[in-house]
Amino acid sequence: MLNIKRRHVLGGLALATAAPLWAQTASSAKAEGTGKGRLASKLRIVIPANAGGGWDQTGRALGAALLGSGAADEIEYENKGGKGGTVGLAYYADKYSNDPNTLLMGGMVMVGAVALHKPAVDMSRIQPIARLTSDYLVMVVAASSPIRNVGDLAGRLRANPKEVPIAGGSAGGVDHVFAGVFTRSSRSNLQELVYLPFAGGAEVVQAVLDGKAVVGISGYSEFSAQLASGKLRAIGVSSKRSVFGIPAIRAQGIDADMANWRGVFTGQGVSAARHAEMVEAMKVAITHESWQKTLKQNHWESSWLAGPGFNSFIDLDMTTSQLMVYMLKLKA
Structure with missing residues (x-):
């Protein structure tokens, strides 16, 4: 039986079948x-x-x-x-x-x-x-964004988190939790995190492209088309090492992976x-x-x-x- 224990956390932490079958x-x-x-x-x-x-x-x-x-x-x-x-x-x-x-x-x-x-x-x-x-989480910005890497993002969050809205999936979901982990690891004020929840990846993409969000968080598949077209730019992935040719967030000096x-x-x-x-x-x-x-x-x-x-x-x-x-x- 799994025994859930509380512990101190340091830092931030084509479907294979055809149609749905009974x-x-x-x-x-x-x-x-x-x-x-x-x-x-x-x-x-x-x-x-x-x-x-x-x-x-x-x-x-x-x-x-x-x-x-x-x-x-x-x-x-x-x-x-x-x-x-x-x-x-x-x-x-x-x-x-x-x-x-x-x-x-x-x-x-x-x-x-x-x-x-x-x-x-x-x-x-x-x-x-x-x-x-x-399925690792990818952080993206618009192609024209001055943010070049997660270090730039962390700096902006420390300066004024209210001006750095982050778009992702549903409130309390994995994207939201990771946004919190990243913010905390960036030594920014977690209470001032501005998180914009959306029902799906397409809405997250649109929020970033429209400028409503500075950063988007979702799985790679949700962003792959816009990354390939050059409309979005990936600045980091939440794995412990580079994935999809995207540098790991942890490898860029921010103690966060998920x-x-x-x-x-x-x-x-x-x-x-x-x-x-x-x-x-x-x-x-x-x-x-x-x-x-x-x-x-x-x-x-x-x-x-x-x-x-x-x-x-x-x-x-x-x-x-x-x-x-x-x-x-x-x-x-």
């Missing part, structure tokens, strides 16, 4: 498995989001890979969206906590939502299996032996060609992590999110 079968995924990593004839994946988003894409891509690698012959999907994944989390914990054949998708967005909403059912009610992907990661979980009541089998099945599935193709199509980075390291990683993300929710005075 179920997939091994024949549709071209099963090639030899029995290694076999889990069951039928598996279920609960996706705590509506169809079409990042968790849905990841869950269905994982399902295809599990079929392709021979872990199962059929996969059922259940979408239960709402409140950053906390509705689906509660549904899963209530209905499938002891089910050894039902998986749950989750990730950084769920961690942030738990910190914000403080639901009765939190992530202590599930067991982490593995982190699968990371990933919009996605992973897979099982129920609190699932045995240690079954949990170990699930980890091995995931290791096999992520080598399947369908999974590798999905990573490439969606500009996702493979970021496998399992075991105690994954538990500690979630603990730190939870502490960071709780800190930002408190310091930014965010309300559900």
Whole structure:
């Protein structure tokens, strides 16, 4: 069982399947498995989001890979969206906590939502299996902006944060949390951060192009077309190293990195032996060609992590999110 602990935080911290399906079968995924990593004839994946988003894409891509690698012959999907994944989390914990054949998708967005909403059912009610992907956040400015790098941005934030509005996704989401982490790491006044929340990446792009925001934060895929056309310029990425040819923010002297990661979980009541089998099945599935193709199509980075390291990683993300929710005075 995951035990969320508070700790001191230093510094700042093409969908693989065709159309959305209720179920997939091994024949549709071209099963090639030899029995290694076999889990069951039928598996279920609960996706705590509506169809079409990042968790849905990841869950269905994982399902295809599990079929392709021979872990199962059929996969059922259940979408239960709402409140950053906390509705689906509660549904899963209530209905499938002891089910050894039902998986749950989750990730950084769920961690942030738990910190914000403080639901009765939190992530202590599930067991982490593995982190699968990371979608790093890119900071962009308009092509004509005088800001050339994150050092320039940090300087402007220290001088007058109210004149540096930052556009990103929904209030309290991963973009907002990272904006707070970056501001704090820049030694600027976090209470004066001006954050403009938008429903999608297209609106973030437009806010930067129209001059309503000085900086935009989102995943690389949301900005790729405008970066290629030269309308936007990337000044940093929230990874620990350069990605997409964009220099890491940390490498530029600002102590801030964060990933919009996605992973897979099982129920609190699932045995240690079954949990170990699930980890091995995931290791096999992520080598399947369908999974590798999905990573490439969606500009996702493979970021496998399992075991105690994954538990500690979630603990730190939870502490960071709780800190930002408190310091930014965010309300559900």
